[in-house]
Amino acid sequence: MRALLIGRFQPFHKGHLAVIKKILGEADELIIVVGSSQHRDAVENPFSADERCEMIGRALEDENISGVQIFKVPDIGDDYRYPGHVMEHVPSFDVVYSGNSLVQRLFSAAGKEVRKINLIKRKEYSGTEIRRRMTAGEKWTHLVPEAVVKYLDEIGGGGRMKKLEKGTK
Ligand code: NAD
Secondary structure, rough: OOOEEEOOOOOOOOOOHHHHHHHHHHHEEEEEEEEEOOOOOOOOOOOHHHHHHHHHHHHHOOOOOOOEEEEOOOOOOOOHHHHHHHHHHHOOOOOEEOOOOOHHHHHHHHEEEEEEOOOOOOOOOOHHHHHHHHOOOOOHHHHOOOHHHHHHOOOHHHHHHHHHHHHHH
């Protein structure tokens, strides 16, 4: 069975990693879609699609997780065409895993099997909360995999968030 997981991964955090491990306990293969791939260098979307692919790849390598393919997919203006648009970018798959109610609804309406994800530590394992902490200079490194901490340090992720918030990048 081949599964699909869509996310913005701004940034990739420990909740995402736990979900991937759970999915791979049920599926043989996993396709990860890095969504909103056209966005970068914005307060809500600080990291480029290539940077997000790199974070995910490094975190999975660190955990010796195989059987995962990663694809970048831009958003489109029409939600109802979104499942078909995703399917044009990725190999065939059997089931979509998501905790996002819009994604669940759209893929169900497109005839795909959808399995709901239960959020883990949702207040902390949250892209919004991690970005807020990075901008505020609060502790966030315990919320993302170690490989992502190292990568964000290499690309100056914390500094970028502060500049974006001030409008100086
Ligand atoms: P996300 O990075 O917030 O989450 C990715 C997945 O991980 C989701 O299924 C989410 O439920 C799960 N997750 C997040 N935190 C978790 C936690 N603490 N514990 C367990 N699981 C957790 O991404 P998202 O917002 O779900 O991404 C949806 C993507 O689909 C976006 O890029 C969005 O733009 C795209 N989209 C586009 C269109 C369009 O273009 N018309 C329509 C619908 C969705």
